[in-house]
Amino acid sequence: MSSYDFAGGSLKLKGTSGGIKKKKKSKKDTKKLANAVIASGHDGTKNDVVDEAQTIKEKELHVYRKKTEAELKFEEIQRKRQTDRISKIASQSHKERVADFNKYLENLSEHYDIPKVGPG
Structure with a gap:
């Protein structure tokens, strides 16, 4: 046997017969x-x-x-905020969204502009 030979197959635990079988849910x-x-x-x-x-x-x-009342309330508020956000986005048309985005870009300062400092 060379040092690179190995026994194939999956690892087994001692003293067990076969693998773990998951229980099936029944309607009983x-x-x-x-x-x-x-x-x-x-x-x-x-x-x-x-x-x-x-x-x-x-x-x-x-x-x-397993969840506390505070966790449940937090999740409920998150769901409500998400539905509000989705309804706000869904109410706008593509044209309106593009217009809003262009306004946002106009208000941004240009990153390559050199700010004027001092007199002159």
Whole structure:
């Protein structure tokens, strides 16, 4: 064996059989919640029951949310500002945007102009 030979393949951990398999999400949770709602004496269609089961599930997920109230409020304000910015841009035509940009460029000082200093 030369010093450049190597064993091919992926690395394996000792004591494990095969790789890690990801769990697949199943719809059993919603069905269980729907059955629980039916058992509680709910009158309505099956779709209503499924909707209620999903809202219950969302409320449970709300408990496990990782963001604080301040972070949520910050994100909401950011979304609102972004929608305002987009609506402002969308309301202008291309011609108006070009005119505004030209006005902005006229107001800028030229970088290659030598400022006058002193008398004369």
